[in-house]
Amino acid sequence: MNILAVESSCDETSVAIVSDGKKVLSHIVLSQIDIHKVFGGVVPEIASRNHVIHMTRVFEQAIKESKLSIDEIDLVAVTQGPGLIGSLLVGINAATAFAFANNKKIVGVNHLIGHIYAANIDNEIKFPAVALLVSGGHTELLYLEDHMNFKMLGTTLDDAVGEAYDKVARTLGLSYPGGPIVDKLAAQGSETYKLPRAYLDNDSLNFSFSGLKSAVINLVHNANQKNEEIRVNDMCKSFQESVLDVLVDKTKLAAERLNVNQVIIAGGVAANKGLRARIAEKIKDKEILIPAMKYCTDNAAMIGAAAYYQYQKQGAHPNYLIGGLSTIPFEMMEIE
Numbered sequence: 001m002n003i004l005a006v007e008s009s010c011d012e013t014s015v016a017i018v019s020d021g022k023k024v025l026s027h028i029v030l031s032q033i034d035i036h037k038v039f040g041g042v043v044p045e046i047a048s049r050n051h052v053i054h055m056t057r058v059f060e061q062a063i064k065e066s067k068l069s070i071d072e073i074d075l076v077a078v079t080q081g082p083g084l085i086g087s088l089l090v091g092i093n094a095a096t097a098f099a100f101a102n103n104k105k106i107v108g109v110n111h112l113i114g115h116i117y118a119a120n121i122d123n124e125i126k127f128p129a130v131a132l133l134v135s136g137g138h139t140e141l142l143y144l145e146d147h148m149n150f151k152m153l154g155t156t157l158d159d160a161v162g163e164a165y166d167k168v169a170r171t172l173g174l175s176y177p178g179g180p181i182v183d184k185l186a187a188q189g190s191e192t193y194k195l196p197r198a199y200l201d202n203d204s205l206n207f208s209f210s211g212l213k214s215a216v217i218n219l220v221h222n223a224n225q226k227n228e229e230i231r232v233n234d235m236c237k238s239f240q241e242s243v244l245d246v247l248v249d250k251t252k253l254a255a256e257r258l259n260v261n262q263v264i265i266a267g268g269v270a271a272n273k274g275l276r277a278r279i280a281e282k283i284k285d286k287e288i289l290i291p292a293m294k295y296c297t298d299n300a301a302m303i304g305a306a307a308y309y310q311y312q313k314q315g316a317h318p319n320y321l322i323g324g325l326s327t328i329p330f331e332m333m334e335i336e
């Protein structure tokens with residue numbers, strides 16, 4: 001089954017063609033990062049306008065590179081939400097128009113489920129598994145029971161982890177997106193600043209990053225007032241250590257309690273080199289699955305991968321898609 005997939009929930013315009021949920025025949029990702037950089041973050045209206053400008057060209061390129069004819073495309077998939085409403089609507093309208101004009105069925109895919117299925121492209125998710133989904137908008141710990149049957153074990157009570165990275169980077173005068181830069185500078189620093197770790201209640205699988213973020217901001221502001229210099233590499237390292245301690249400890253706890261064999265790390269922050277190393281170091285008795293870097297940040301291949309399994313379980317969408325409205329599709333699950 002050849003699926004043409006579209007992703008436009010934030011600032012990447014992406015179209016991919018994926019065969020049987022696994023084989024990526026073509027994959028175009030047009031990043032708008034350089035456009036948003038000057039503003040220090042994604043400007044929704046500018047993101048939507050750029051999707052409008054580039055979407056058709058990205059569609060054409062993806063179809064051309066797949067070497068398939070339009071007749072050979074069996075299904076259209078598109079990110080339905082969550083995301084920026086204007087950005088989502090551009091992808092949904094393009095996908096719907098393409099499906100309608102070419103008489104194809106269409107499925108709307110949840111962006112978070114897409115991030116998880118990125119792990120199933122080059123590898124195989126083995127159920128049951130625990131997944132840590134960490135991105136600019138989300139921080140979730142999930143129990144993956146079977147295909148498309150996921151339960152939520154914990155989530156952030158305030159900032160998403162990628163968001164905290166981006167805000168800390170901004171406070172330190174670094175560029176956007178801050179995650180990769182903080183990751184790089186952390187590798188050159190030492191943990192010389194004392195920063196908090198939010199474990200919350202004993203055994204809680206929820207997260208909180210706003211206290212940590214505020215601690216960094218306060219240290220930087222105090223130093224500025226006293227005309228003292230902040231050791232940027234050390235601050236990046238101290239911040240990253242605090243984030244990694246909590247993320248990895250809670251993931252390990254969930255994996256042990258649920259006795260799974262596999263731990264998946266997905267989402268934009270899964271590109272973090274420190275996180276990859278720490279997971280490998282601390283969780284030795286489980287198989288660790290982390291998508292290739294190109295499938296960690298937003299991309300359409302992951303939407304095509306998820307759509308394949310979603311279509312088998314739930315079929316195509318009956319008639320039309322409503323964008324942006326899908327909430328987090330996971331039921332909460334308590335573990336003993």
Ligand code: KG4
Nearest residue numbers: 135136137162177179180268271272297298
């Ligand atoms: O998944 P994604 O592309 O978009 C969302 O769905 O949010 O994730 C983007 C987020 C940004 O906050 C970015 O700073 C973060 O992922 N990120 C990283 C790294 N690479 C990207 N955070 C930490 N370390 C990295 N290497």
Ligand code: ZN
Nearest residue numbers: 135268297298
């Ligand atoms: Zn994402």
